Amino acid sequence: MSTQSTADAPPRKRLTAEARREVIEQAALKVFAERGYHGASVDEIARRSGVTPPVVYDHFASKLDLHKRLLQRTRDELLEMWREHLAGEEPAEERIPRALDAWASYVQEHPYAPRMFFHETTGDPEIQAIHAEVQAQARVALGAILGREPGAEKVAGSADEEALEMAAEVMRAGLTGLAIWWNEHPDVPRERIVATAVNALWIGFERVRHGDTWPT
Amino acid sequence: MSTQSTADAPPRKRLTAEARREVIEQAALKVFAERGYHGASVDEIARRSGVTPPVVYDHFASKLDLHKRLLQRTRDELLEMWREHLAGEEPAEERIPRALDAWASYVQEHPYAPRMFFHETTGDPEIQAIHAEVQAQARVALGAILGREPGAEKVAGSADEEALEMAAEVMRAGLTGLAIWWNEHPDVPRERIVATAVNALWIGFERVRHGDTWPT
DNA sequence: CTCGTAAGCTAGTGGTGGTTAGGTAAGGTA
DNA sequence: TACCTTACCTAACCACCACTAGCTTACGAG
Numbered sequence: 001m002s003t004q005s006t007a008d009a010p011p012r013k014r015l016t017a018e019a020r021r022e023v024i025e026q027a028a029l030k031v032f033a034e035r036g037y038h039g040a041s042v043d044e045i046a047r048r049s050g051v052t053p054p055v056v057y058d059h060f061a062s063k064l065d066l067h068k069r070l071l072q073r074t075r076d077e078l079l080e081m082w083r084e085h086l087a088g089e090e091p092a093e094e095r096i097p098r099a100l101d102a103w104a105s106y107v108q109e110h111p112y113a114p115r116m117f118f119h120e121t122t123g124d125p126e127i128q129a130i131h132a133e134v135q136a137q138a139r140v141a142l143g144a145i146l147g148r149e150p151g152a153e154k155v156a157g158s159a160d161e162e163a164l165e166m167a168a169e170v171m172r173a174g175l176t177g178l179a180i181w182w183n184e185h186p187d188v189p190r191e192r193i194v195a196t197a198v199n200a201l202w203i204g205f206e207r208v209r210h211g212d213t214w215p216t
Numbered sequence: 217m218s219t220q221s222t223a224d225a226p227p228r229k230r231l232t233a234e235a236r237r238e239v240i241e242q243a244a245l246k247v248f249a250e251r252g253y254h255g256a257s258v259d260e261i262a263r264r265s266g267v268t269p270p271v272v273y274d275h276f277a278s279k280l281d282l283h284k285r286l287l288q289r290t291r292d293e294l295l296e297m298w299r300e301h302l303a304g305e306e307p308a309e310e311r312i313p314r315a316l317d318a319w320a321s322y323v324q325e326h327p328y329a330p331r332m333f334f335h336e337t338t339g340d341p342e343i344q345a346i347h348a349e350v351q352a353q354a355r356v357a358l359g360a361i362l363g364r365e366p367g368a369e370k371v372a373g374s375a376d377e378e379a380l381e382m383a384a385e386v387m388r389a390g391l392t393g394l395a396i397w398w399n400e401h402p403d404v405p406r407e408r409i410v411a412t413a414v415n416a417l418w419i420g421f422e423r424v425r426h427g428d429t430w431p432t
Numbered sequence: 433c434t435c436g437t438a439a440g441c442t443a444g445t446g447g448t449g450g451t452t453a454g455g456t457a458a459g460g461t462a
Numbered sequence: 463t464a465c466c467t468t469a470c471c472t473a474a475c476c477a478c479c480a481c482t483a484g485c486t487t488a489c490g491a492g
Contacts, residue, residue, distance in 0.1 A: 014439060014488055036337030038254030042480060054482075055440060063480065097430070119335040121252030162404070166412040169397045170390040174416075177389020178382065188378070196382040198430045200390075214313065214414045230458060230469060258450060270452075271470060279450065 013050070021059045024049045025073070028066055033112035037067055037122045064124060071130045074113045078134065081106050082141045099141075100197045104190050107179040114179040135172065142168040142201070171201055229266070237275045240265045241289070244282055249328035253283055253338045280340060287346045290329045294350070297322050298357045316413045320406050323395040330395040355384040358417070387417055 015023065027048040031040040042063050046053040060066040085102035088095055107114055120131045143164050175197055182193050231239065243264035247256040258279050262269040276282040301318035304311055323330055336347045359380050391413055398409050 017439075020439080034337075035339060036252050036254060036335065038252060039337045039339065041478085043478090051439095052441060053480080054442090057481065058439075115335070119252065119331070121250075121255045121337070123251060123255065162408070163412070166394065166397065166404075166408070167416070170394050170412060170416045173393020173396075174386040174390030176393070178386050180389075181382065181385045188382075192378070192382070195430060196379070196386060200383070200386045202430060214411060214418060233469075236469075257448085259448090267469095268471060269450080270472090273451070274469075 017059070020049070020051065020055065024051070024056055024059055024066075025070060029070055029074075029110075029112045029116070032067060032070065033115035036119075064122070064127070067122070068127060068130065071116060071127065071134070074110070074116060075130060075134045075137075077110070078106065078113075079137060082137070086141055086144065096202055097194065097198050100201065101190075101194050103175070104194045104197065107182065108190060111183040114176050114183075118176060118180070135169075138172045139165060139168040142171045174200055233275070236265070236267065236271065240267070240272055240275060240282075241286060245286055245326075245328045245332070248283060248286065249331035252335075280338070280343070283338070284343060284346065287332060287343065287350070290326070290332060291346060291350045291353075293326070294322065294329075295353060298353070302357055302360065312418055313410065313414050316417065317406075317410050319391070320410045320413065323398065324406060327399040330392050330399075334392055334396065351385075351388065354388045355381060358384040358387045390416055 024045065028040070028045045031045050031048060034040075035044075040063075042053050042056055045066075046056050049056070056066070060069065081102055082099070085099045086095065117131065117134055120128055122128070178193065178197060178200075182188060240261065244256070244261045247261050247264060250256075251260075256279075258269050258272055261282075262272050265272070272282070276285065297318055298315070301315045302311065333347065333350055336344055338344070394409065394413060394416075398404060
């Protein structure tokens, strides 16, 4: 009974370094997402990769290093995604749904990704920096949607920087929450998620744009 | 140098059991919020309470038990808060700002509370249950705001249960994110937070109520 | 078939962290 | 002042976990 393969991976197969690395990254993504950084054990990551712990260290310098690379990878993918789908000069009515559809596709294909950015608990400054960076980028992306529309800055009292940042943060956290809710309710079709997201965001956009805010 | 009192608490003072317990709970709240469940060590909680680890065990059966009690306590306080400020028969225009002002007061007085509910990482089923319960209650509270208004269910396609739940989840997560953002930017006055929250929520309320949703 | 490379293993090590046993002394009470 | 309760400590245990040294064996090249 030396080979048990407790979970995901096939029962011990010799892979190329690159392939094994990919398997480990996928497994680690899940474990970190489920248990958090400290709660995740290298042992479990290894088991779910169909491998023993030392193999993990053939590919990553340390647990922290593995975590860091996953964050960076996810950050890059998200950034690329926003860059790709937020561009263009169409009006917001088309651009926003398109961007959020792309976002939904991403979280559908990477169900564990959003959880990794939900709460920072390592205490490691380098990792805190990545977290802060990702969140800031998301806020910028969303802030662009909310604020860069023509007319925004002309409206009285509607859009100082800080207000924009707060609104974007509400959206960012809201979307992340929705993504996590979604992977607990996988039956919900993507269009419904997109619709919810569009409504939430859209709305904020219209409000901030028109300066139609409370208190009246 | 036996007494170092590395942080918060006064340098070793003999307290009544009740008082010490309170000190420990406050310290633990911070540490859990900062580091997450697994990242928090009993040792650090004890130090920040001006005491050694065994004393923690005079008051709580285990680290998990301590965590559980903090969650329950916070849950009860939040529930009480919603119950108190969401009642009444005034129109939404008054009730919502009032409820969110109360919410802002709570997170201002308990800056570490929101972080405890942001991400579950213990894996303990009992704790998962508390988390789920708190989030469900928050969704119910917010869902009540969004949905229970007269007219809501009469509008075509606007408010099936699931859509309501999703919208409420976006709001819930958004508010939680805002709360955390706030305690990283403590200078921002409460009125601004409340205003942001009201706008985010309010808006959702209006939209769902009018069935004025995307896709058009 | 042979052989070298490299993927993966077994078996440990050091350290940390939750937890407990048993003793010390502070402070109210008689 | 003597005493008893109890808040708090010191010292240790043990399980778990990140990480490493060194061996084994699968596989592709010749």
